[in-house]
Amino acid sequence: MLNNDILRSVRYMLDLADGHVVQLATLGGLEITAEQVHGMLEKDDAPGFVPCNDRIMAHVLDGLIVFRRGRDDSRPPRPVEKRITNNLVLKKLRVAFELKDQDIIDILASADFAVSKTELNALFRQPGHANYRACGDQLLRLFLRGLTLRLRG
Incomplete structure (x- = not known):
């Protein structure tokens, strides 16, 4: 499944604005802009579409975990996955x-x-x-x- 589709689904599921998706990525350890997120949330054939790579998706999912469950400071941060399946x-x-x-x-x-x-x-x-x-x-x-x-x- 395309990372962009997963990102759209998570955004809709939690009723998040573009700024909240940026915050999820930041919680996951990646700085991205609202414009980049907006491009990733566009339909595949729309002008301005930006593909969401595995690195960005990994940071957003890690940020979602931190957002929902909190950060565990007793453990070192896990390395970010290079390939998202x-x-x-x-x-x-x-x-x-x-x-x-x-x-x-x-x-x-x-x-x-x-x-x-x-x-x-x-x-x-x-x-x-x-x-x-x-x-x-x-x-x-x-x-x-x-x-x-x-x-x-």
């Missing part, structure tokens, strides 16, 4: 919203997508693990839709 987006959203397995299963069920606990656990495994499963675009899209329904009603 659907699995990593799912993991970071799970952490940010403090979701348990059953919460995620319920969220996906509200978006008309049934998943078992075993299938769900495979999405959170390390890529080299024998039971690892890559998160597809459809699953992530439905998860974002279900989480939006949960938060916005």
Whole structure:
């Protein structure tokens, strides 16, 4: 799934203005401007569209975690991921919203997508693990839709 689509979904889900997205990136350790964010939130074919790279997406997701849960000063900051995958987006959203397995299963069920606990656990495994499963675009899209329904009603 495109980072721009994820960014748009998170923005809509939390009803954030462009300035709030800038604040999320700043909390994640990256300074960007409101103009850059506005360009990233444009439709793909609109003039002024700016692609959201993995680095920016990683900082915004890290900032979302800090925004929702607070910063843990007892630990050193984690390094920012160089490559963002659907699995990593799912993991970071799970952490940010403090979701348990059953919460995620319920969220996906509200978006008309049934998943078992075993299938769900495979999405959170390390890529080299024998039971690892890559998160597809459809699953992530439905998860974002279900989480939006949960938060916005």
